[in-house]
Amino acid sequence: MIMNEVSDALHRIRHSLAHVLAQAVQRYRPGTKLGFGPAIADGFYYDFLLPEPITDEDLPKVQKIMVEIIKAKQEFSTEELSIPDAVKRIEDMGEPYKAEYAQELATKQGLETLSFYSNGDFVDMCEGPHVENTRDIPRNAFKLHNIAGAYWRGDEKNQMLTRIYGWAFEDKGQLHTYVKARTDAVKRDHRKLGNELDIYVIDENVGPGLPLWLPNGTVIIDQLQKLAEQFEFSDNYERVRTPVLTKGSLYEASGHLELYKDAMFPAMKLGDESENGDEYYLRPMCCPHHHIVFSSRPRSYRELPLRLAEYGHTFRNERSGSLHGLTRVRAMCMNDAHIYCTKEQVRDEFVRVLSLHKRYYDLLGLDDYFFRLSMWDPEDPKGKEKYVDDPAAWEYSTEVVREAMKESNLPYREVVGEAAFYGPKIDTQFMTVGLKEFTVSTTQLDFAVPQRFVDHGIDCTYVDNNGEKQVPYVIHRAPLSTHERFASFLIERFGGAMPTWLAPTQVRLLPVGADFEAYADKVCAELRKHFIRAEVDHSSDSLGKKIRSGTVSKTPNLLVLGANEVEDESVTVRRYGIKEQRTYPVAEFAQRLLTEIKTRKHVKEWDDADSIME
RNA sequence: GCCGAUAUAGCUCAGCUGGUAGAGCAACGCAUUCGUAAUGCGUAGGUCAGCGGUUCAAGUCCGCUUAUCGGCUCCA
Structure with missing residues (x-):
């Protein structure tokens, strides 16, 4: 599940997309100054000082401009400039943050030349690498998704810039998979489930x-x-x-x-x-x-x-x-x-x-x-x-x-x-x-x-x-x-469906009708003697509703109790996430559950359930 | 703390360009006593986050405060 190191090709794509983003934003908001714009674990971002604020509604428009740039098949070219030439170039570009960083590279890191990458009318001081041509960037595998504030150079004493984030992958399918994982994560957010x-x-x-x-x-x-x-x-x-x-x-x-x-x-x-x-x-x-x-x-x-x-x-x-x-x-x-x-x-x-x-x-x-x-x-x-x-x-x-x-x-x-x-x-x-x-x-x-x-x-x-x-x-x-x-x-x-040993309610007993509530109470009391966290659904809901409520609560074991179960002192078990159910004698159910709880095993289905059914 | 956004019933959300609030679920009541993911009918529930402003009139526009969300910083 941990992300692997990204391929060189994908890294180039992401880094190049950062440039294309900057190019698009400068076209969309002339006068925008540039901060940093790297590739990151799931895409890229670029930090900007904008002449006027930008909102989420602007993102699709910026993305559209980016697609146009990609379609224009612009060649990426690079050149090395000596420090004085580089400083002059950045002055011509009118980029204060780039100038500051260039100074630092020259003085503190002792670089003698600085590299510039350009595509179309856009130039950026950058060490690369990039794709050869914007046509190498898949234009349906990236998505601008977020605007956030970020301090220049990550220092809260500095100016707050506007950061635009994008996701980027090698093809549309990967992007889709990633976006879906992010969407699913929202459903499992502990704040929502909590x-x-x-x-x-x-x-x-x-x-x-x-x-x-x-x-x-x-x-x-x-x-x-x-x-x-x-x-x-x-x-x-x-x-x-x-x-x-x-x-x-x-x-x-x-x-x-x-x-x-x-x-x-x-x-x-x-x-x-x-x-x-x-x-x-x-x-x-x-x-x-x-x-x-x-x-x-x-x-x-x-x-x-x-x-x-x-x-x-x-x-x-x-x-x-x-x-x-x-x-x-x-x-x-x-x-x-x-x-x-x-x-x-x-x-x-x-x-x-x-x-x-x-x-x-x-x-x-x-x-x-x-x-x-x-x-x-x-x-x-x-x-x-x-x-x-x-x-x-x-x-x-x-x-x-x-x-x-x-x-x-x-x-x-x-x-x-x-x-x-x-x-x-x-x-x-x-x-x-x-x-x-x-x-x-x-x-x-x-x-x-x-x-x-x-x-x-x-x-x-x-x-x-x-x-x-x-x-x-x-x-x-x-x-x-x-x-x-x-x-x-x-x-x-666990998406809220905790293993039985951790589950707040371990067993919920669902009497099929009022006539079976006494039996449910009896079985519940038996389970609770063993410190099993069991409770009876005493509502007047239909059985279907009780099962739904029990399922929604993600209780790991629902027991359906009616005439059949009273007849042979048994319980019919629905394990969370498993449609088919099994019937066990009460004592055996308790024993199996106690073993599961004691060993703290996270099992969805009890192994030898089949043989028990006979 | 900083940048940006958001705030309507317990929850999820409607409420067009300003004309004094609405649904579904949950809750409660009545009827139903049901065999595998929602029985029906009804009742109640909101100082539209708080404070201030604009206006004849503010859930709706503006400002401030608070909280939350996405980031930055920090970090378990």
Whole structure:
């Protein structure tokens, strides 16, 4: 499902389309200035400074001009100009952003020439490559689909430009397939399903980004939490519980007030304001608390690795424009844990954490992921501000994480310059149903914060076998991310039809008529004795309506109960998504269902159903 | 936070160029007691997001605020 590297031909087509787009927009809105216009994962975009705004209604018109340009069979030609000539050329073109970038290429990157591509009356400073002629661009395999704002060079201090996005593929069929996938994704959007299936609400009386889990959603997160407790128990984690509110001084020690304050809710003043009033904060992360638990008494090297786990509530004052359903919220509950270990243990612990990730994904039937290893950039001129200043520790930790990654034999890619302040990190990347790359969880190695605690007089150390105090390495890990983020991901993956073990209602019993309600109640009570989440449809609807309602609710098992079933103490089962039904004795049905729930298998149809039918 | 768009009943949406709101589903009631994806009839439900302006008159036009959506930035 993860997109493969695109072919060179498609890349050329997309990049050339960006030029044709710019050409068309300059024709449509004379005076338009150009920003950047690259090929991207599903097409291309171009950033413009427009003399007057453009709207969605203009897109088909621009697209039409693009088709005309393509039909005109314009030759792409290229030329290399020396820096002075290039600068003069750009001045003639009257392009301020291009001029700025040309300056940078010449001064900072030390280029001696710059290349220009032209087709028809259009010229752009660009390193290529392009198609040979606009006729090489399939004119029915691209579509302008979106207008958005984007800062020049991605920096919010700069001018906001107008970005026009297009999808582009090698033929009409591929475009059609892609557009269909995007359209289908809308139906599986967790915000839509979350509303339809009564999973959560975000209410203006509570506040933006503060979701309320309804009973159905609560079942899902309770089950995820149970799963995590079992897996973590078997990996020798210990559970702790820590408060959501904390004195500011702790966040001075951890460095959050210095580096992370923008994402924290403002301080609360507690106590007498005139004297000794301490400032308190809602916590943005659990780690400082776990560090305090670790520091609460002297620790021996024999206790390490010490793994402290908590499903912890945290609060982040996310910017209003970034809030998004359950995937970007301001109050969340994380599958958090911190592993305290010696320098020598880091590698094995990392391997163990990666394998824990794999156990979750295998269980859930998820296999289309890769890990993104984010590393520091020793060459970064701003490195001193971006990364903790300890090159030796960076080198060691980067190498040890890379080794763990290799040993785990899991797919991964390295990204230089994306590390966190405190150490390298590993993100787990999936594709969403909308075919966008999506980070589910982050694992981070931290060799700096415990030392900061020590520097602030908090004894975050252990005693080694020489009786010397040592500062531990810490691994921050949250394979199931936050309830909010993980549930939203699963809802979209399963299209709201959760595997039985996660389903809010596991069984809905549908009496064929009023005479059979007593039997339905009896069977329901029997199932509930086994903690199966069963309920009876007591409405006066027709059977057809009950089946429809049950199906729409995506309940994995619907039981039809009438005279036949009363007769031989059985149930007739409709599994979600399967038209044909099976009849089982009540006890056998319960047993099969319990096995399915206990093993957390995601099966649509029970294997040996045929033989049971006889 | 920034750029752009949107905001009508619990949900999905109508409401033409300004003349004081409408449907389907859901809910509720009555009748129906039904064998495999919608039984029929009825009832109730809206300060048209909020505030201000233009106008004889605003759901409709304008401004501000809030929220949401698509991006940017940020990030779990």
